[in-house]
Amino acid sequence: MPARNISPSPLAGEGLGSGVRAAAAAHKTLSEVLARKALLLDRARQMPSNPTDAERKLWSILRAGRLEGLRWRRQEMIDDLYIVDFICFEHRLIVEADGGQHGKNAYDIERDAYLNAQGFRVLRFWNNDILANSDGVVASILDVIDSSGAQTRADPTPQPLSRKGRGGF
Numbered sequence: 001m002p003a004r005n006i007s008p009s010p011l012a013g014e015g016l017g018s019g020v021r022a023a024a025a026a027h028k029t030l031s032e033v034l035a036r037k038a039l040l041l042d043r044a045r046q047m048p049s050n051p052t053d054a055e056r057k058l059w060s061i062l063r064a065g066r067l068e069g070l071r072w073r074r075q076e077m078i079d080d081l082y083i084v085d086f087i088c089f090e091h092r093l094i095v096e097a098d099g100g101q102h103g104k105n106a107y108d109i110e111r112d113a114y115l116n117a118q119g120f121r122v123l124r125f126w127n128n129d130i131l132a133n134s135d136g137v138v139a140s141i142l143d144v145i146d147s148s149g150a151q152t153r154a155d156p157t158p159q160p161l162s163r164k165g166r167g168g169f
Contacts, residue, residue, distance in 0.1 A: 036080075037080045052097060052099065052127060053127070053131060054097040054099075054125075054127035054128075054130040054131055055074075055085060055097045057130055057131055057134060058085075058086065058095065058097055058125075058130050058134075058137070059074055059086070061134060061137075061138060062074075062086055062095075067138065067141070067142075068142070070088050070090065070091070070145075071088065071089075071090065072086050072087065072088050073086070073087050073088075073089070074086050074087075078115065078118070078120075079118065081114065082111055082114070082115065084096065084115070084122075085097050087120075088145075091121075091145050091148065092119050092120045092121060093120070093121050093123065093141075093144065093145065094115060094120050094121065094122045094123070095122075095123045095124075095125070095141060096122060096123065096124045096125070097125060097127055097130055098124050098125065098126055098127065099126075099127050108124075112124075121144060121148075123140065123141060123144060125137050125140075
């Protein structure tokens with residue numbers, strides 16, 4: 001029986017395509033698991049070099065503490081299963097910039113359910129919204145952060161963020 005190709009379509013952009021859970025369950029050897037992890041890690045390293053226009057715009061807003069001093073990372077691998085566009089570990093918040101291939105996508109639904117079960121919140125924004133209404137996207141991100149408060153390692157008590165300094169982007 002020929003080996004099943006579980007590589008994602010060029011539009012998928014993250015993870016190993018829609019069969020990731022079934023493929024992970026089918027892996028029996030350590031070498032297969034390590035090869036899969038190496039593939040994801042390689043993809044995570046390459047993705048920042050080829051961002052979409054929306055990812056580039058959103059990263060220009062989030063990077064270097066520009067959004068209320070918060071530390072964001074991009075193209076981060078989670079549990080050797082998924083690559084997320086942007087993540088703020090302090091608030092366990094993931095932000096995804098989505099193109100048309102993500103509309104009601106079963107893979108994204110499964111992926112988001114897994115990430116939610118790990119304690120992350122996932123916000124998805126359409127690419128055209130990021131490009132045409134970045135102020136609205138920023139306001140949505142900050143509203144989610146403000147509504148839950150900070151959960152830091154040093155102080156597990158939720159702390160509201162200041163609304164000072166929120167300028168337009």
